[in-house]
Amino acid sequence: MKLTIPLALLTAAGAQAHYTFPKSIANGVTSNEWETIRLAENQYSHGPVQDVTSAAMTCYEKVPGTGAAKTVSVAAGSTFAFSVDTSISHPGPLHFYLAKVPSGKTAATFDGKGAVWFKIYQDGPSGLGTSTITWPSAGKSQVEVTIPKCVASGEYLLRVEHIALHSAGSVGGAQLYISCAQINVTGGTGTLNTGALVSFPGAYKATDPGILFQLYWPTPTSYVNPGPAVVKC
């Protein structure tokens, strides 16, 4: 008993601390769970991806190849949000990536494999060099991104990724929370130069400085987000 009670409590606390991104909020409409977001493998566990080379890095799908029921139209230049169940309860950066659906596929059928992704958002901490480092997404129950005005119109996968760094001081300790929404961008100018596209898995290594990261001691004085630079219109 001395051992099992604390272990049980620890396990429960750990599960509560994890999270998923089950709903979209766009054009003032909140979707049902997993209606516009591909059903994620961590639907019930809420657990993270910890192997950045695993196939789960693409969209963390529970049943790969099964699209979500709906694709959401969103105007370029407007915001698209994912709900968080229940909140971003770990410290770390938030990223959003887009992948244009190739011709012959739809947002519901495209698997997101290959060098197809470009980064449209990243954030970093404040308080570096102090004992109170904070992250913009901390505690949020909804995370949102502006779809760049300059992307081409058409169907995309929109990949949200939150990297929890509280255990990232050893290889494989970073926790990645990932989901993909199916969107249809309207009114994009199409002038964006995306630069080199990246693949998931592939874009990150377990030893990237933003993945293998000691958050607590010695106090970090810089943070380098993994992956490519954010595209600019």
Ligand SMILES: *[C@@H]1O[C@H](CO)[C@@H](O)[C@H](O)[C@H]1NC(C)=O
């Ligand atoms: C995407 O938007 C275009 C332009 O409004 C529309 O013609 C097309 O049917 C939409 N596709 C989907 C899958 O919603």
Ligand SMILES: [Cu+2]
């Ligand atoms: Cu957790």
